[in-house]
Each structure stands twice: as C-alpha cells, then as structure tokens.
Amino acid sequence: MATESGTAVTADSVLRPLPRPRAATARPGRAPAPPEAHAVAAASDGGARIAAIVIAAAWHLGVALPAVLRAGQGMAAPTVVAVGWLVTALVGVGAGVRLLRGGLPPARSLAVALLVVDAAVVAGAGERFLFSTANWVWGGLAWFFLLALWQRPVRWLLVMLAAHGAIALTAVVLYGATAPADLSRATMYVYGTSTLPVAVFVGAAALTAQARDRAATAAAALAVAAEREAAERARTERQERLALVSGTAEEVLAELAAGDADPADPAVRRRAVLAAARLRRLIAESDDVPDALLHELRAAADLAERNGLPIDLVAVGTPPELPVEIRRGLADPLTAGLAAAEGWARLTVVAGPDEVVVSLVTPDHDGPDETTTGGGGPVEHLHERDGEIRWTQTRWRRT
Numbered sequence: 001m002a003t004e005s006g007t008a009v010t011a012d013s014v015l016r017p018l019p020r021p022r023a024a025t026a027r028p029g030r031a032p033a034p035p036e037a038h039a040v041a042a043a044s045d046g047g048a049r050i051a052a053i054v055i056a057a058a059w060h061l062g063v064a065l066p067a068v069l070r071a072g073q074g075m076a077a078p079t080v081v082a083v084g085w086l087v088t089a090l091v092g093v094g095a096g097v098r099l100l101r102g103g104l105p106p107a108r109s110l111a112v113a114l115l116v117v118d119a120a121v122v123a124g125a126g127e128r129f130l131f132s133t134a135n136w137v138w139g140g141l142a143w144f145f146l147l148a149l150w151q152r153p154v155r156w157l158l159v160m161l162a163a164h165g166a167i168a169l170t171a172v173v174l175y176g177a178t179a180p181a182d183l184s185r186a187t188m189y190v191y192g193t194s195t196l197p198v199a200v201f202v203g204a205a206a207l208t209a210q211a212r213d214r215a216a217t218a219a220a221a222l223a224v225a226a227e228r229e230a231a232e233r234a235r236t237e238r239q240e241r242l243a244l245v246s247g248t249a250e251e252v253l254a255e256l257a258a259g260d261a262d263p264a265d266p267a268v269r270r271r272a273v274l275a276a277a278r279l280r281r282l283i284a285e286s287d288d289v290p291d292a293l294l295h296e297l298r299a300a301a302d303l304a305e306r307n308g309l310p311i312d313l314v315a316v317g318t319p320p321e322l323p324v325e326i327r328r329g330l331a332d333p334l335t336a337g338l339a340a341a342e343g344w345a346r347l348t349v350v351a352g353p354d355e356v357v358v359s360l361v362t363p364d365h366d367g368p369d370e371t372t373t374g375g376g377g378p379v380e381h382l383h384e385r386d387g388e389i390r391w392t393q394t395r396w397r398r399t
Helices: 011-015 037-076 078-100 107-123 135-149 155-173 180-256 267-285 292-306 325-341
Strands: 310-316 343-349 353-363 379-385 391-399
Touching: 037 078, 037 135, 037 180, 078 107, 078 135, 107 135, 107 155, 135 155, 135 180, 155 180, 180 267, 292 310, 292 325, 292 343, 292 353, 325 353, 325 379, 325 391, 343 391
Parallel strands: 310 343
Antiparallel strands: 343 353, 353 391, 379 391
C-alpha cells in the first residue's frame, strides 16, 4: 500500500517494532537539583540577605552617623567624611534593593567605590579620630563589602578585607601611631570588624547550600516513593487485568477440552482470537518503546495477520506520551474489532500533541458486534456498520 505522501509501505514495514531509543549520555558530576530544592535554597538565601541588610543599615545609621555628628568640625576634613558616609549609604540602598528583588549588585564597581570611600574617610577623620567611632569605616564598611559581594566567591571578600586592612595599616604608619599599644589596637580593630562579616558571608552560603541539598534529598525520596507507589499500583492493575484476560482464555480452552465448544465454530474462533489478542496487548504494555500506543496496536495487528488477515496499518504523526489507562481505552475496542474481522482490515492512527484518533475499517459480516458505541470519560468510542463495512473509532483529546 502507499501512504498519502506516496511512500510505499508494506505490512511487514508497518508491523515491525519501532527501534529502541539510544540511552542518554550521563553527565558527569552531580545531578541537577529539582526546582523545589532551588525554591527552598532561595528562601534560605532571602532570609540571610535581609539579615545582612538590616545589620549594615543599623550600623550605618545607629553607630556611624551619631559618631560623625558628634565629632563634627573636630575632624581633619568633616565634609569628606560626611560625603563618604552618604556615598556608602547610597551604595547600601542600591545593593539592598537588588538583593531584596532576588538579584545581585554590580560587585566590581561597588567594591572600587567602597575602597575609595575607605581611604577618603580614614584621611578625612585625621589622626585625632583614627581609633574613634567617628572613623566609622573601621567597623561599618565591612558590612557593605558583604552586600556588594553577595554570592560571589569568598576569596573576593577576603581580598576586600585585606585591602581594607592595608588602608588602615597605612594610616597608622603615616600618623606615626606605631607604638606597640597602637599596633595591637589596630590589629584588633581589623580582626574584630572582619571576622563577623566573613562568618555571616560563609554561613549564609553554607546554609543555602545545605538547604538546597536537604530539599533535593527530600524531593528525591518523595519521587522514589511516588514511583514505587505508582509501580505497585500498576503491578496490581496488571495482575487484575491479567487474571481477567487469562480467565477468558481459560474458559475457551476448558470448553474446547471438554468438547462443549466446536473449534470450527466462527464464534468460538473469534473468542479465542480476542483472548489471545488481549493477552498479547497486555504483554506489550510493559515494553519500553518510544511510541507505546503504536507498539500495542502493532502487537494486536501482528497476531491478526498471523491468523491470515491482511492488514494495512497507517500512522500519521507521533502520539504523545499517554498513561496506560488512556492507551487501553484507545486500543481495546480496536483489538476486539480485529479479532472479529474477516477478509481484510485497515487500521489508521492519526496523532498530534493534543489529540489521538484510532480507526478500524473491516468488511461487514454476519454476527454480533464485538464493540458498542460508548462515550464519556477521557476516550470517546464510536462504532457503526452499514451492511458493507464496519467502522470503529476511538478518540482522545487533551483537556
């Protein structure tokens, strides 16, 4: 026979099983985390962002600003110190808004601006206020480093703090505060004002990673449990269906063995063919193939062809992945129709992403219908006969 495109298609070619898909190449390393894990990690990171913003704002407004106002004109360049405070506040607002919206601030430009402010404020505070809170960059600027470098590598923060310490040490040397007590005080200032921001920075990253890992583990466990439950339910359904189909086959075989049924009787032969076709389709359900519906229909068509029924099978389009229940609803009436067919049969599958239509046309003949007109549910079922042909159709639409 020939399809609409003119390509020759034989019964052997259309009934041949589809090739199995190639195994996907596994990517090295860890599997990507599921969306649920990223959502949990984002929530954890969001809380840490808020904490860092609150600490930086509280320090800048509650500690630095009062100290600058108290020192006033006593500093070497109070205007420089005030402008530095204002620039840092603007940097904090910009970085905070970005962080609260889920983004990241421009790290390099903000880092350069903060280091310039660092040097300017140290110089503007002067020797008198070198170790005073009026020289607010000692303790407060590191928190703005944290905001500017959020989610960047920790080495970036360490480099910034090292530059901050170098600026402070340079000021200590230039102002001649090189006595052991002054050097010890400077060291403790740098150490004390750096360790807590580093701890918050590293701790936030660690907690976010841990939250992501735990959520990914929980999601994987739930997925495994769901798959296990689905597999168990599918196994139970298959056992029940196998028992039903096997019972029909055993009933026919028992009647034949007891002599209560005549093998030459067309009705008995139809019952036997139908039972065999349903068993074969049930076995085909568990095969791992790209197009499960076509595979199951080919299994039924192959059995009918082996019993001497010429069959044309035409498939147009690729069926989407369908649950077993939908495939059964589409295939079962056609399987019954093939078992009762005489002379010839034409099986057509027209598929799209949102609809699948399966039709069977066979010559009409004496005898009862093997299928009945149905409706409702996810699969529509139609059956007609006019004395010349029998037409059976099943249709599924995505809702």
